Amino acid sequence: MLLTVxxxxxxxxxxxxxxxLIDITTTNIIxxxxxxxxxxxxxxxxxxxxxxxxxxxxxxIMNAIYLxxxxxxxxxxxxxxxxxxxxxxxxxxxxILEAFHGEVI
Amino acid sequence: MYKDGMTYVHQKNSDGLTIMDKTxxxxxxxxxxxxSQLLNGKTPVFDGGEVSGSSVPARLIGGDYYDFYPLVNxxxxxxxxxxxGKGIPAAMLMILTRGAFRSAAETTKSPADTLTxxxxxxxxxxxxxxxxxxxxxxxxxxxxxxxxxxxxxHNLPLYIKGKEQVVQELPKIKGIMVGGLPxxxxxxxxxxxxxxxxxxxxxxxxxxxxxxxxxxYKLERLVQTLMExxxxxxxxxxxxxxxxxxxxxxxxxxxxxxxxxLLKISDQKAEITSLNSPLMK
Numbered sequence: 001m002l003l004t005v006x007x008x009x010x011x012x013x014x015x016x017x018x019x020x021l022i023d024i025t026t027t028n029i030i031x032x033x034x035x036x037x038x039x040x041x042x043x044x045x046x047x048x049x050x051x052x053x054x055x056x057x058x059x060x061i062m063n064a065i066y067l068x069x070x071x072x073x074x075x076x077x078x079x080x081x082x083x084x085x086x087x088x089x090x091x092x093x094x095x096i097l098e099a100f101h102g103e104v105i
Numbered sequence: 106m107y108k109d110g111m112t113y114v115h116q117k118n119s120d121g122l123t124i125m126d127k128t129x130x131x132x133x134x135x136x137x138x139x140x141s142q143l144l145n146g147k148t149p150v151f152d153g154g155e156v157s158g159s160s161v162p163a164r165l166i167g168g169d170y171y172d173f174y175p176l177v178n179x180x181x182x183x184x185x186x187x188x189x190g191k192g193i194p195a196a197m198l199m200i201l202t203r204g205a206f207r208s209a210a211e212t213t214k215s216p217a218d219t220l221t222x223x224x225x226x227x228x229x230x231x232x233x234x235x236x237x238x239x240x241x242x243x244x245x246x247x248x249x250x251x252x253x254x255x256x257x258x259h260n261l262p263l264y265i266k267g268k269e270q271v272v273q274e275l276p277k278i279k280g281i282m283v284g285g286l287p288x289x290x291x292x293x294x295x296x297x298x299x300x301x302x303x304x305x306x307x308x309x310x311x312x313x314x315x316x317x318x319x320x321x322y323k324l325e326r327l328v329q330t331l332m333e334x335x336x337x338x339x340x341x342x343x344x345x346x347x348x349x350x351x352x353x354x355x356x357x358x359x360x361x362x363x364x365x366x367l368l369k370i371s372d373q374k375a376e377i378t379s380l381n382s383p384l385m386k
Contacts, residue, residue, distance in 0.1 A: 054360065054361070055187065055237075055239075056189060056190050056191070059235060059236060059237065062235075062285065063235055066232075090239075090259070090260055091237075091239055091258040091282045092258045092281025092282055092285055093281075095285070095286070096286055099286055
């Protein structure tokens with residue numbers, strides 16, 4: 001499997017641990033997890049196991065940020081390595097996260 | 106039997122393709138030709154320097170974009186961009202981006218204003234389609250030898266100094282991708298360029314080009330290639346970069362489109378008047 005998502009629920013917090021690639025071939029795997037976050041107060045996306053993310057993958061994270069407003073949860077990103085951090089910083093993903101009251105932990 | 110325009114016969118011909126396969130193939134090729142002609146259009150010719158650009162899609166058609174727009178005051182507006190995703194959907198949005206750039210370039214005074222206007226024009230559509238575009242826009246002024254640029258989430262161009270053995274990124278300027286947030290205001294930054302300096306604009310498909318062992322071409326190889334060929338004209342530098350990538354990737358299929366734009370400065374000064382704005386060849 002190119003991408004696996006491990007889901008951990010603790011009361012009103014969900015942690016989604018992604019492992020592998022988030023790209024044009026795998027975004028359809030992560031997106032259903034994000035769609036079912038009704039009733040959650042916090043969603044943590046854990047990128048510790050991320051090997052590669054392309055622009056379609058960044059699009060999925062952006063959608064998660066927009067979804068956090070729609071479904072009223074706080075989105076937190078964690079476990080971002082240096083290379084992914086550079087990409088997120090370049091495209092301005094953190095500014096969008098901040099605008100929607102999310103954060104990097 | 107009655108068939109409407111949406112009905113296809115799924116019977117395979119001698120070449121193993123259905124009528125729908127053939128129709129799709131023909132239409133994709135037509136779309137590829139349209140994109141290729143729009144992308145590889147006229148290049149401006151002007152005193153005091155030269156520009157060139159090229160783009161190779163990873164699939165039949167791609168989502169990378171570059172363009173030149175000669176302004177009436179003698180400046181050249183350059184843009185390079187990368188649409189989220191790949192293939193036909195990205196190509197459709199690339200055409201949308203091109204229209205927004207051409208219309209904004211005509212009416213805006215600076216690269217930052219162009220990006221602000223493009224975000225204004227494209228934001229709602231891009232959000233509906235859950236997509237975005239990274240763009241870097243720059244004005245080259247041959248009269249003052251100044252490059253003014255603004256950034257919407259794109260990687261910074263490389264600055265190859267003509268008289269020193271130095272290749273470095275242009276000074277950082279922040280700005281989020283087009284389609285990320287509404288009402289974004291972008292900022293300009295300017296640098297002075299000198300004789301034989303080159304600016305290399307590119308998309309990340311170059312440094313992320315992979316060989317069969319899944320190793321990436323990386324920035325270091327690109328910098329090395331640019332350093333070794335910096336004395337050449339823009340067309341030849343472009344060819345050397347492409348050859349170096351092809352040698353490294355050894356024909357491995359690529360995940361992303363590869364696009365570059367070069368601007369090289371020469372000592373020859375332009376006498377700018379409203380009558381000698383850059384020509385397109």
